[in-house]
Amino acid sequence: MASSAPLSLEAIRSTLATKALGQTLYLYQDLLSTNREAGALAQQGAPHGTLLVAERQSGGHGRHGRAWFSPPGFNIYCSLIVRGKGQAVPLAQWLSWVPLVTALAVTEATQQVTAVPLTLKWPNDLLLHDRKVGGILCESTLTTADGPIVIIGIGLNVNIPPLSFPEDLRPIAASLIEAAPQPIDRNRLIAQLLWELEECLDELQSHGSTQLRQAYMARCATLGRQVKILFANDQQIRGTAETLSADGALQVRPPSVSPHSQPPALIEVHAAEVIHLR
Numbered sequence: 449m450a451s452s453a454p455l456s457l458e459a460i461r462s463t464l465a466t467k468a469l470g471q472t473l474y475l476y477q478d479l480l481s482t483n484r485e486a487g488a489l490a491q492q493g494a495p496h497g498t499l500l501v502a503e504r505q506s507g508g509h510g511r512h513g514r515a516w517f518s519p520p521g522f523n524i525y526c527s528l529i530v531r532g533k534g535q536a537v538p539l540a541q542w543l544s545w546v547p548l549v550t551a552l553a554v555t556e557a558t559q560q561v562t563a564v565p566l567t568l569k570w571p572n573d574l575l576l577h578d579r580k581v582g583g584i585l586c587e588s589t590l591t592t593a594d595g596p597i598v599i600i601g602i603g604l605n606v607n608i609p610p611l612s613f614p615e616d617l618r619p620i621a622a623s624l625i626e627a628a629p630q631p632i633d634r635n636r637l638i639a640q641l642l643w644e645l646e647e648c649l650d651e652l653q654s655h656g657s658t659q660l661r662q663a664y665m666a667r668c669a670t671l672g673r674q675v676k677i678l679f680a681n682d683q684q685i686r687g688t689a690e691t692l693s694a695d696g697a698l699q700v701r702p703p704s705v706s707p708h709s710q711p712p713a714l715i716e717v718h719a720a721e722v723i724h725l726r
Contacts, residue, residue, distance in 0.1 A: 592679075
């Protein structure tokens with residue numbers, strides 16, 4: 449099974465057009481976790497926009513601590529150090545939007561480089577034909593005098609053949625190569641991703657979430673769907689995902705008790721597992 453062209457610092461930089469993101473760039477052949485390494489570098493003073501990319505992760509994980517399948521040579525595993533300051537929105541709102549706008553930026557970059565349209569499952573899963581092709585894991589670390597620090601981890605299945613997934617993942621995992629006519633240049637995709645994300649973060653910092661919310665909602669496959677919401681305390685609700693609040697929370701309307709009763713009030717979901725129902 450041949451892998452795609454290797455990742456290269458020179459190749460990433462050759463099309464990189466950002467002001468800050470990726471200007472400090474590290475490439476590793478193997479890391480336990482790019483997020484863990486980025487967190488350590490952030491605490492040592494690594495500048496805003498520092499990017500760590502790995503060909504392979506031996507201990508990669510997604511939300512809720514789930515293992516992230518990270519074989520070498522095919523995909524993108526990277527983590528970005530973002531230092532926030534001078535936001536136009538309150539800190540809590542900024543922090544809640546960073547994962548969402550990152551997911552939005554990945555869809556925009558993928559569309560630009562590969563012409564493969566992805567959709568979003570709230571809050572930050574990337575879907576290809578309703579199967580997961582990527583995910584975002586944001587972790588806040590120490591807050592310094594210069595503002596909050598967020599580590600943005602991105603895992604994206606790019607060139608891995610579908611049959612290379614473990615059997616239990618095949619029904620739910622996808623790879624961009626399934627919808628692309630030829631192997632995808634991961635170096636160019638990383639550079640484009642950084643440019644799109646810098647645009648999104650600049651917009652969020654300067655003008656808040658209004659425009660980004662509209663762009664996110666246009667790509668969000670969760671809205672309008674019947675969903676089941678699983679909360680960390682084992683509670684769950686079902687309903688229709690209707691819209692997003694100003695701070696990025698998913699607003700879900702439970703079913704009416706009877707055909708003639710008033711519609712139930714919207715429930716705001718800030719953190720939970722979302723299952724799309726058929």
